[in-house]
Amino acid sequence: MVSLLNMVLLGVFGALAAVALLASIRHVRRATLWVSKFALVLITMLVLAALLPDVAGVAGAALWLTLVWIPLSAYSRSVKAVLLEDYAAARRWAGRAALLHPADGFRQQTELIDLVERLDNGDIESGLAGLRALDRRLPDHEFYSPVDDLRFAGDWEGVRAWMERELTPEQRQSPRHALPYLMSLAETGDLEALLRFHAHVAPGLQRLRSWGFAGMAQFIVAVACGRRAEVETLLTGPLKGLAQDAAGVARAATRIAAGEVEAGRATLRDMRERVNHSNRVFIDRRLRLDPPDTAVVDDPEFVATLEASRPTRRLGLIRRTVRVAAVLMLLVLASTYWAPWREQGPPSAFGDPLEYLERVHGTDDADANLPMIVDLHGWGWVPEFHGRTLGQLGTPVRVIVPAGPIAEFYGRSWYAEVGEDWEATLDDSADRLAELIRHLTTLRPTQGKPIITGFSQGGTMAFALATRHPDLIAASFPVAGALPRPPPPWGGSGVSIPVIAFHGEDDESMHPDAARETVSALRAGGWDAELRTYAEVKHELNDTMLDQLHDEIREVIRLDRGRSGER
Numbered sequence: 001m002v003s004l005l006n007m008v009l010l011g012v013f014g015a016l017a018a019v020a021l022l023a024s025i026r027h028v029r030r031a032t033l034w035v036s037k038f039a040l041v042l043i044t045m046l047v048l049a050a051l052l053p054d055v056a057g058v059a060g061a062a063l064w065l066t067l068v069w070i071p072l073s074a075y076s077r078s079v080k081a082v083l084l085e086d087y088a089a090a091r092r093w094a095g096r097a098a099l100l101h102p103a104d105g106f107r108q109q110t111e112l113i114d115l116v117e118r119l120d121n122g123d124i125e126s127g128l129a130g131l132r133a134l135d136r137r138l139p140d141h142e143f144y145s146p147v148d149d150l151r152f153a154g155d156w157e158g159v160r161a162w163m164e165r166e167l168t169p170e171q172r173q174s175p176r177h178a179l180p181y182l183m184s185l186a187e188t189g190d191l192e193a194l195l196r197f198h199a200h201v202a203p204g205l206q207r208l209r210s211w212g213f214a215g216m217a218q219f220i221v222a223v224a225c226g227r228r229a230e231v232e233t234l235l236t237g238p239l240k241g242l243a244q245d246a247a248g249v250a251r252a253a254t255r256i257a258a259g260e261v262e263a264g265r266a267t268l269r270d271m272r273e274r275v276n277h278s279n280r281v282f283i284d285r286r287l288r289l290d291p292p293d294t295a296v297v298d299d300p301e302f303v304a305t306l307e308a309s310r311p312t313r314r315l316g317l318i319r320r321t322v323r324v325a326a327v328l329m330l331l332v333l334a335s336t337y338w339a340p341w342r343e344q345g346p347p348s349a350f351g352d353p354l355e356y357l358e359r360v361h362g363t364d365d366a367d368a369n370l371p372m373i374v375d376l377h378g379w380g381w382v383p384e385f386h387g388r389t390l391g392q393l394g395t396p397v398r399v400i401v402p403a404g405p406i407a408e409f410y411g412r413s414w415y416a417e418v419g420e421d422w423e424a425t426l427d428d429s430a431d432r433l434a435e436l437i438r439h440l441t442t443l444r445p446t447q448g449k450p451i452i453t454g455f456s457q458g459g460t461m462a463f464a465l466a467t468r469h470p471d472l473i474a475a476s477f478p479v480a481g482a483l484p485r486p487p488p489p490w491g492g493s494g495v496s497i498p499v500i501a502f503h504g505e506d507d508e509s510m511h512p513d514a515a516r517e518t519v520s521a522l523r524a525g526g527w528d529a530e531l532r533t534y535a536e537v538k539h540e541l542n543d544t545m546l547d548q549l550h551d552e553i554r555e556v557i558r559l560d561r562g563r564s565g566e567r
Contacts, residue, residue: 012057014046020038067100075094084242087113122277183220186224227258354403361393374452374453376461377401386455402433415460448474451474451475480502499527506537
């Protein structure tokens, strides 16, 4: 389970770091530290995948959470606090974000919040002067625009004229300018132009990671056109962080646009004295202007276009999830065929060398003289996800988990499917495993002879090794496996080893009768063989079977230590 979690984390956060790095490189001047962070996460994961694969995914996840997710989450909370006009909380969250991300404008976030608070309180001249100074210090971030002078003065005619005069159509569609331009169209009462621009810009806003842009754009259109149900949906959903006064002003403006002019204006007059400067400017303008002509709202084409441009946050999340899952699956599939952290066995007369993973449990000394356990995976599995339970033996051991020689769509196998000359490929794989075991026992200091176990196809291989190469191993413990034919008596070499098989009575993948026939044939040939079956157990290794398997392995290790004089 730990290995599976580590591989999942390695795939997910490796893909995230790679995609984020490529995306941020395009804006390296404005996101220098982000490029460095994404590169650091990716390089660290690649190095650890080669040197310490068992911790690569966990380490990458920790780095991503610390360097990326935590500062971005703190920044997001800071923005939400600003929308709620809780500036003290906004400053606290901004300060926390700056601790882990001191560059790219994060350190200036607290200063920016102070300036926004000044503007909301009506200190327009000082607030705008501060924005201009901040913009000069960090010119790549564009904290200030000439539009801000016009916007805070409530001159939306001037905002529209300036943007149409000074900006290209492409510039007006950027997130920085799209929302002010939408507001200028709404406030000047040009609903047809508002609709056309929104329909044109909405798809681009929806593709942004920050769904708030698309939601706010939809909100501006809904308020201007009197779409009360749409406004309520947004205020109780994606824009629920909007300050209460701002939400109240928007609801009243929506009533006016919907034809309830007097009721809406009365609400605005009641609210005027308790709202901040920005809302007060909006109220004064709304009380002064004639009600907008909303005849276009009833146009079927308008309604259809507005519905089609509704932000699709859930679908966007689903698409991103599918993309991440696809990348993860590709990485896992790639590990089936290419895993640079695996070792290779000796050259073989039967084909390419077998790959294997080596894990040492119970000691930090990888070169110690240890019992060796060879654990064989089942069909369609890989070493990375197998053999972890042997770390629960409670005694120092060296675990070898070979990879089957046959590549499947996902995972590896030891022999061909039944009906495809599987007996011949079974024998070949058993002989290749024997080569690998001989190689490893000369390469690694080993106490006694290796112990063999395996599940499903691995269980069948454990039987095959015991019968074809009994001189190489101390004992064999097949799980949910069986041989396709009667084994030769005494392994054909006059050597017999203990064979204890474990099998579920309800196993439909490998019927227990096949295991009974194999063990009966072994016993008839003089083998020390035993079959243990478990009621209501399917094709699996349950806790009871696992505990008994561990007991048998510990007993073999104890006997080997006794013969060698160790304690």
